Amino acid sequence: MAEASRDEQKLWLILFQIKAIRARLNSLAVQRGLFWTLALGIGAAAGIVGAALTLGPLSFLTIAIILGTAAILGSCIAARSAWQMRASPARAAAIADSRADLKGRLATVHSLAPTDHRSFLWPYLIEDTYGARESFEPSRVEPRWLSRSFWALLGAILLAVLLFEGALADRTRGVVVAGGGVAPGAVTADINNLDIRPADPSLSPNAEIYADPATLKRLQDRIAQQNAANGSLSKLVDKARSFADAIQNDIAGRPRDNQPPVQMRLTDKSGKPDDGSTGAQGKPPNANAQANAHSSGGGATKDNQGNGQNQTPPVGSAAPNSGLAANPGKPGSQNPADTQNGQPPDTSLADGEGQGSDHGSGSDPSSLFGEPSAQQLGADNFKIAIDAVPSTEASGPGSPGYLPPKVRAPINTTQYPDEPLARASIPEADQTTIKRVFER
Amino acid sequence: MSEALAIAAERVTIADFARVFRRIQGEVHKVIVGHEQAVEQLLSALFAGGHVLIEGVPGTGKTTLVKVLGLALNLSFNRIQFTVDLMPADITGTRVILSADGRREFSFQPGPIFAHLLLGDEINRATPKTQSALLEAMAELQVTVGGTTYPLAPPYFVMATLNPIEMEGTYPLPEAQLDRFLFKVQLGYPGEKELVRIVSSTTGPEQAGIEPVFAASEAAERIEELKRLVREVMVAPPIEQYAARMVRATQPDNVRILGNERSAIVVDAVNRYVSFGASPRGAQALILGAKVRAMLDARANIAYDDIDGVAAAALEHRLMLNYAAHSDNVGAGDIVEQVVKAVRAARE
Numbered sequence: 001m002a003e004a005s006r007d008e009q010k011l012w013l014i015l016f017q018i019k020a021i022r023a024r025l026n027s028l029a030v031q032r033g034l035f036w037t038l039a040l041g042i043g044a045a046a047g048i049v050g051a052a053l054t055l056g057p058l059s060f061l062t063i064a065i066i067l068g069t070a071a072i073l074g075s076c077i078a079a080r081s082a083w084q085m086r087a088s089p090a091r092a093a094a095i096a097d098s099r100a101d102l103k104g105r106l107a108t109v110h111s112l113a114p115t116d117h118r119s120f121l122w123p124y125l126i127e128d129t130y131g132a133r134e135s136f137e138p139s140r141v142e143p144r145w146l147s148r149s150f151w152a153l154l155g156a157i158l159l160a161v162l163l164f165e166g167a168l169a170d171r172t173r174g175v176v177v178a179g180g181g182v183a184p185g186a187v188t189a190d191i192n193n194l195d196i197r198p199a200d201p202s203l204s205p206n207a208e209i210y211a212d213p214a215t216l217k218r219l220q221d222r223i224a225q226q227n228a229a230n231g232s233l234s235k236l237v238d239k240a241r242s243f244a245d246a247i248q249n250d251i252a253g254r255p256r257d258n259q260p261p262v263q264m265r266l267t268d269k270s271g272k273p274d275d276g277s278t279g280a281q282g283k284p285p286n287a288n289a290q291a292n293a294h295s296s297g298g299g300a301t302k303d304n305q306g307n308g309q310n311q312t313p314p315v316g317s318a319a320p321n322s323g324l325a326a327n328p329g330k331p332g333s334q335n336p337a338d339t340q341n342g343q344p345p346d347t348s349l350a351d352g353e354g355q356g357s358d359h360g361s362g363s364d365p366s367s368l369f370g371e372p373s374a375q376q377l378g379a380d381n382f383k384i385a386i387d388a389v390p391s392t393e394a395s396g397p398g399s400p401g402y403l404p405p406k407v408r409a410p411i412n413t414t415q416y417p418d419e420p421l422a423r424a425s426i427p428e429a430d431q432t433t434i435k436r437v438f439e440r
Numbered sequence: 441m442s443e444a445l446a447i448a449a450e451r452v453t454i455a456d457f458a459r460v461f462r463r464i465q466g467e468v469h470k471v472i473v474g475h476e477q478a479v480e481q482l483l484s485a486l487f488a489g490g491h492v493l494i495e496g497v498p499g500t501g502k503t504t505l506v507k508v509l510g511l512a513l514n515l516s517f518n519r520i521q522f523t524v525d526l527m528p529a530d531i532t533g534t535r536v537i538l539s540a541d542g543r544r545e546f547s548f549q550p551g552p553i554f555a556h557l558l559l560g561d562e563i564n565r566a567t568p569k570t571q572s573a574l575l576e577a578m579a580e581l582q583v584t585v586g587g588t589t590y591p592l593a594p595p596y597f598v599m600a601t602l603n604p605i606e607m608e609g610t611y612p613l614p615e616a617q618l619d620r621f622l623f624k625v626q627l628g629y630p631g632e633k634e635l636v637r638i639v640s641s642t643t644g645p646e647q648a649g650i651e652p653v654f655a656a657s658e659a660a661e662r663i664e665e666l667k668r669l670v671r672e673v674m675v676a677p678p679i680e681q682y683a684a685r686m687v688r689a690t691q692p693d694n695v696r697i698l699g700n701e702r703s704a705i706v707v708d709a710v711n712r713y714v715s716f717g718a719s720p721r722g723a724q725a726l727i728l729g730a731k732v733r734a735m736l737d738a739r740a741n742i743a744y745d746d747i748d749g750v751a752a753a754a755l756e757h758r759l760m761l762n763y764a765a766h767s768d769n770v771g772a773g774d775i776v777e778q779v780v781k782a783v784r785a786a787r788e
Contacts, residue, residue: 094678103743108676119672121740124454128740 007123010130014109020138022092024145025085031147033082037075039149039156044071046160052251053167058237061244078149099142100135188265191215196226211266218268457666457735461487463653467512470650472505473641474634478625481753482509482599486663487670487735488728490622491578491598493563493613493757500627502601506559514652514659515556515595522566524609528573532583533590548585553577554592556660560600564610571617574598578620595663615716615760622725623750624757673731674741683726683747686783690759690776691717707782709775713765718758725754744787751780 044067051063087095093110097103109129112118119125134140191211196219211219411417426434461483468479478494482505485492494502503519510517520531533551537544552558553574563571577583581592600621602613630638654662689705692714710717729750730742737746756772765771 090678097743103737103739103745104676104679104741105739107678108674108741111676111678112674119674119740121454121672121674125674125740 007126010126011109011113014106014126014129014133015113017133017136017138018089018093018096018106018110021096021136021141022087022089024138024142025087025092025095028142028144028147029082029085029087032085032149033079035147035149035153036078036082039152040071040074040078041156042153042160043156044068046156046163049160049167049251050163052248053163057241057244057248060248061240064244064247096136096141100132100140102129102132102136105129105132106136188267191219191222191266191268194219194222194266196222207264209264209266211268215266215268219266453669454735454738454740457487457669458738460653460662460666461736464509464512467650467653468505468508471508471641472501473637474630475501475505475627478627479505481623481625481729481750484729484732484750485623485625486513486595486597487667488622488725488732489595489667489670490725490728491600491620493600493602493618493621493624494627495602495604495624496627497605497629498603500629502627503559503561505627506557506599506601508650509599510557510559511650512653513557513663514654514656515597515663517557517559518552518555519559519561520552521561522563522570524565524567526566526570528570529585531570531573532577532585535586546586548588548590550590551583553583554590556593556595556597558596558598560598562603563600564602564613566611568611568614568617571611571613574600575617575620593660595660595667618757619719619721621757623729623753625753670728670731670735673734673739675727675731676741679730679742679744679747680727682744682783682787683723683730685786686726686747686751686779687718687720687723687755689717689779689783690714690722690755705779705782705786707775707779709770709778713761713768713770713775714759715762716760718755722755722758726750729754744784748780748784752776755779 047067048064051060051067055063089110090107093106097106100106105125105128109125112122209216209219464483465476465479469476472479482492482494486509494505496502507517507519520526529551531551531553533549533554535546536549538547539545558577560574563574577592577596578598581594581596583590583592598621603610652659685704689707690710692711693706726747727742730746733746733749734740734742752773755776759772759775761770761772761775765775
């Protein structure tokens, strides 16, 4: 009886160690599922925030969808993997057998322990297995108590912290990352260069347009025409863009509706001449308290809104609350350097402050030619898109031309000073002709 | 007997099994050079209670191996040379008329089948009818002649040899006959070193003397004890399932044979080259062979490795290959190897 009791004790100890192994294995499986799910969630959230701070609305939306889907799928896979890793007592015994090289002793003991059909070799098996108990201690079978997936979680947290720190630093420097910089709130554009599309009706306007009545009428016609021609896909894209922009604003902590309006002077070079002396109105460009014209869904309706903000709007970003897009980069547009700023050539830029070209300006014909630059010559045009709505305060005939104020914005951290224009190789026969042109 | 003494006795028995096994091996290898694996499989089949089919080209020591085994075990031994004109009665025995005291009566004259160890030399040279005369003896340890059943004395161990060449005028063994052999042992040509040893040991004046491991009076009983001990080795249900899965994996995915229940593990080579897979006797052979291996390792339980170790010997001769296998020169050994790999991978 005493021997049988000792056998039972040994059996109990063996089974207890199997249970301990199982607990450790299951703990690791749970940790794996939990840590991976958290890591994926945190990593995806960090990625989405990073995308919100650095990308445009549609890119942000795409990245956010991809990251969100990947995080959900990854979490499902991690949970499934953890579920598959879980150890039943039999599996724990088999794993211990394998890792401790016990050749099936534990699996046999575990599976035959509850049965009565034991061989007369059973005591031998118990004794044999008990003698090897040190080799299947839980700490030997599975030395880890913390899953390796913890490092994934740690990495995700570090990534999130780094992104958060970066975003915080940008905000404290006062730099609006999305949009790419600060620009004056006044531009001049030719209506022929405008790419007009309807805005989301749920959004408020964020630009003011000044033009003579004929130009305004032409603008309205084009808006109506564009509105009729627009397909459902572009409407969907517009909605997606607006939606993404709103989310971006929420994530980045930017206010939605308090951006100052863009002041845009609209001209019509193909129609009656508008050189700035006719049809312009004397509206102060930065009088933000003035009423905005809102062309909702293509500019069919207009309402006035006060906007008392005095912030500098981002240039190049889709001003989310407007209804038009100007595209001055199209063929036939006037010189962007002039039209975009709405300023005459700014001589103050050549005063050594490093913000403009310092040679080949045309003021000195003797400096027109020289050694060709090494850099590649490319097309000196660019594209810029803004959203705008026409203003009811159109300039009338005979009114003084609208002269936008000189605005000089400091270069921010993401901008670089202009580089010198590249020189081309000019044949000597042509140089005299060119010189004469500039001497005039 | 107290529990401690029982354990000690079992330890001695398990250790004794390995000792006896190794001693028999040693005696056999006094004459048989090389073929270590074949000898081990042969003895495993003996202690597992099965029979062995030995395949090898002429001159590789098939008959010698069996003879030496008989001498080492000190058991009664008979040899039958199977020929095409051999009749079943030549094997089982027949009733003859004997006259005693002026009376003539039928008396049963036992055939060579009545021995502990039976060597059926070149069994494939006899007709299927004669081959089948062994079926009852192998499966049920009895012989029925003229309506009378005569039991065979245990241990009863049939070793049949097959010559894979000179196939003209031979009769391939029926599937039912093949299935009754626990293992099929392959005897290949010896290597150069082994050949030198064979030449030197068999062409000299002195022949190696075989010393019986058991006394003649106790040999049969001792072997039966060891066979019973082998049966006591424990098997965990997952390992039984592993063996069953391995046998199922040798069966081609044929609805006509298997019904709608498909094998959990599908091996492409099986579906392509196998007409009929292993029978349940294959699973029994796996477990019994594994039990002997476990005993040799001083274990009272089977491990997965034990099953893998006997898979080739236990399953190869149970696979019926089709013509595609012959044309592609694919053997049963290749297929069993793939099956073992697939089943092992599924376990891991």
